[in-house]
Amino acid sequence: MKRKLKFKSAFCVILAIVTAMLFCSCNFNFDSLYEGTQSLESKESTLTVHYLDVGQGDSIFIELPTNETMLIDASVNAYGNGIVQYIEEQGYNRIDYLVATHPHADHIGGMRKVIKSLEIGKIYMPKATSNTNTYKKLLTEIKNEGLKINTAKAGETIYEDEDLGIYLLAPNSEKYDDLNNYSAVIRIVYGSRAFLFMGDAEKLSEKEITADIKADVLKLGHHGSSTSTSKEFLERVQPIAAVASCGENNDYGHPHKETVELLEKEGIEFYRTDTMGTIIATSDGNFLNITKDNPSVEKED
């Protein structure tokens, strides 16, 4: 009897050890699954901004700390499906806040495919029209999907809670000669960090902005053209880093020498998608990290 008990307790000890080993190995597997990436827990409180490498155009995909998503512009038509694929690869099938900064083809060309393929929450566009087919087709797609357009203008709030705010700082006027100046300008504030997205807004629009424009990372207006980013504006923004979204050997010479030299003079870190690929900035509201040479977006012929 005693022997049997001893045997039983020995068996229990072995069972406990085996169970513990199994549990440990499970834990190990779980950890290694996320090795080198963020744990799900930290991803929830991180703001991740992808300045996509989409040739001569703009497209910025944003993972908000609320687990929602935002897309500012969708480059030209040839990148539409690639942008959708990139977003899906990040694990999303929905854009909660979609912004078309202004109706130029290098910003809205791929947007029809985005609306067709992904679930869309709210759409923001400035009150600016264009006679191009690209623009007309986009409006038709928005209508077909039963979506409504919210007017993008200075003073509007897209989202706000105690940690995160998404604000529209421009356009400030109702009429402009240049379509670029209708650009929706967006400032995202998360904890002690801020990001500014200029669309193609030029110096005239920069001057009109009276709201707080301080930001750690500035998406340069108009692909780094010298028609945007005045010295006065840059001194108000006080960025640590600036990003130009532009295509390799583009016809416009973007980013312009004047802008690049100004950034250098002001000691601002400069990132550009044409030579550095997709740029990704992440922040937990305090810490800020920027990486280059991330995957490009596929282009169709």
Ligand SMILES: [Zn+2]
């Ligand atoms: Zn543009």
